[in-house]
Amino acid sequence: MTKLNCESVSMAAMAIADGYQSELSSDQIEAHLAECLDCRHEIGQLRALSSLLDAQERRQRTESVWRLVEQRLPDVAVARSTSRAWRPFMLFGVLLLGYRLVEMIPERDFGLLFKLVPVVLVIAAFSYLRENPFKIHSELRLEGE
Amino acid sequence: MDDRAAIERCRAGDKDAFRHVVERYQAEAIGHAVAILGNREDAMDAVQEAFIDTFQTLDRIDLARRFYPWFYIILRNRCYKLAAGRKKRETNRSDETEIVAPTSSIRPEDAMLLEQAMLELPTEDRELISLRHLDGLSYQELAERLEVPQGTIMSRLYYARKRLREKLARHSFIGFSEGTGFSEG
Numbered sequence: 001m002t003k004l005n006c007e008s009v010s011m012a013a014m015a016i017a018d019g020y021q022s023e024l025s026s027d028q029i030e031a032h033l034a035e036c037l038d039c040r041h042e043i044g045q046l047r048a049l050s051s052l053l054d055a056q057e058r059r060q061r062t063e064s065v066w067r068l069v070e071q072r073l074p075d076v077a078v079a080r081s082t083s084r085a086w087r088p089f090m091l092f093g094v095l096l097l098g099y100r101l102v103e104m105i106p107e108r109d110f111g112l113l114f115k116l117v118p119v120v121l122v123i124a125a126f127s128y129l130r131e132n133p134f135k136i137h138s139e140l141r142l143e144g145e
Numbered sequence: 146m147d148d149r150a151a152i153e154r155c156r157a158g159d160k161d162a163f164r165h166v167v168e169r170y171q172a173e174a175i176g177h178a179v180a181i182l183g184n185r186e187d188a189m190d191a192v193q194e195a196f197i198d199t200f201q202t203l204d205r206i207d208l209a210r211r212f213y214p215w216f217y218i219i220l221r222n223r224c225y226k227l228a229a230g231r232k233k234r235e236t237n238r239s240d241e242t243e244i245v246a247p248t249s250s251i252r253p254e255d256a257m258l259l260e261q262a263m264l265e266l267p268t269e270d271r272e273l274i275s276l277r278h279l280d281g282l283s284y285q286e287l288a289e290r291l292e293v294p295q296g297t298i299m300s301r302l303y304y305a306r307k308r309l310r311e312k313l314a315r316h317s318f319i320g321f322s323e324g325t326g327f328s329e330g
Contacts (some may be wrong), residue, residue: 011303018277020284020299046303048320049310053278055250056259059242061175065189066167069196073160 004028006039013043017050092125148212156203167196170213174220180244180275181224183264191227195220217290221272228268244275255318262312270305277302 004024009032012022016029033040099117102110146154146165154162171192178188178195198219206215242260247253263271276282276290287302288295313321 011300014303014306015284015299018284018302020295022296022299045310045321046306049306049313050278052251052259053274054281055248056256056279057246057248058176058180058275058279059244059246061172061179063171063175063185063189064168065171065175065193065196066164068189068193069167069200070160070164072193072197073163073200 004032006032006036006042009033009036010039010042010046013039014046014050017047088128089125092121095121149208152203152206152208152212155200163200166199166212170216171196173213174216176244177217177272177275178220178224180279181221181268181272182228183243183268183271185243187227187231188224191220191223194227195223198223214290218292221291225268244271245279258316258318259313262309262316262318265312266305266308269301270308273298273301273305274309 008024009029012024013029013033015022016026033043096118099121103114146162148166148169151162151165155166174192174195175185175188178191179185182188182191195216199216202219206212241247242256244260244263245256247256251259263274266274273287273291276287282290284295284298287298291298293301310321
C-alpha cells in the first residue's frame, strides 16, 4: 500500500497524466490536492514541463555508419565461424574420455580392435583438419634466414 | 525485405541483408545514442559497436519479436559501457541542438537552454526523458525497453522530470522555479 504523502501524490498524479494507473486512486489524489498548495504548485510545474517536452521532436539523423560497420564485418564473420570451431574438438575429447573410462573397467578385455579406437580417433581428427601433422612448412623460415 | 527475412539472410552470411538492417535503423539508433551519451562522436562509436555486436549474435534473435527493441538493449549496453570508460567529452558549443529538433513550438534559444539542461542530467534521466517525450513510449514500452518494472519507470520518470525542472530553473528558463523540496525517497 502506497503511503499517502506529498511526494507519492505528486508521483501518482504525474503517472495518471501519463496514462499509467498508480496505486493511489484519483479520489485520493484530488482530496490531497484540495488541501495542499505545495503539491498543486509542484504538479502544475511538472505538467508544464511535460507539455513542453511533448511538443519537442527528436532531431533526425542523417549520418551513415554502414561503411564503418562493413569494414569490420569480415573479421566478425571469421570470428563467428571460428567461434564454433571448438565443437568437433569437444566431440573428440568426449570420445577419448569415454574410451578411457571404459578401458578402466577392471579385468575386461575388449580385444585388439578396441585398442585401435584412439588411433582411429586421432586419424579422424587429422583428417578433419586436413593437415599432416608431420608436414614441414617450408614457407615458415626464421627471420634472417 | 522485412526484418525477419533480412535477419534470416544475415544468418546465412549475406552482408547485403545486414546492410539493409543497418540502414533501416541507423538514424533511430544514432538519435538514441546521442540522447544517452550527449555527443555525436561517442554516439557514432557506440552505434557501430552495437551493430557489430548484433551481427555476432544474430543467432540469438527471437524472430517472433520486433528487431529494434532487442537491438536497443545492445545499443544501450554499448552506450553505458562507453560512458563509463571515457571521460566526459567537452560538449561542442554549436548553434545547433543535437538531441531535440528545432521546431516551431519553441524559440531556438529556448531549445538550446532545454538541451543544455538535458545534457546536465544524469545519463539515465536523459535517456528516460527522451524515450518518454521525444519517442512517446508508454510506461509499458519503457519498462520493456529498459528491463525494469512499470512502477520503477513511474518513480524514475518523476525524479528525472524534477531534476530537469530544477536545471531549467537554474538556467532561468521562463515558467520554471526550483522545486518544493520533497525529498527523493
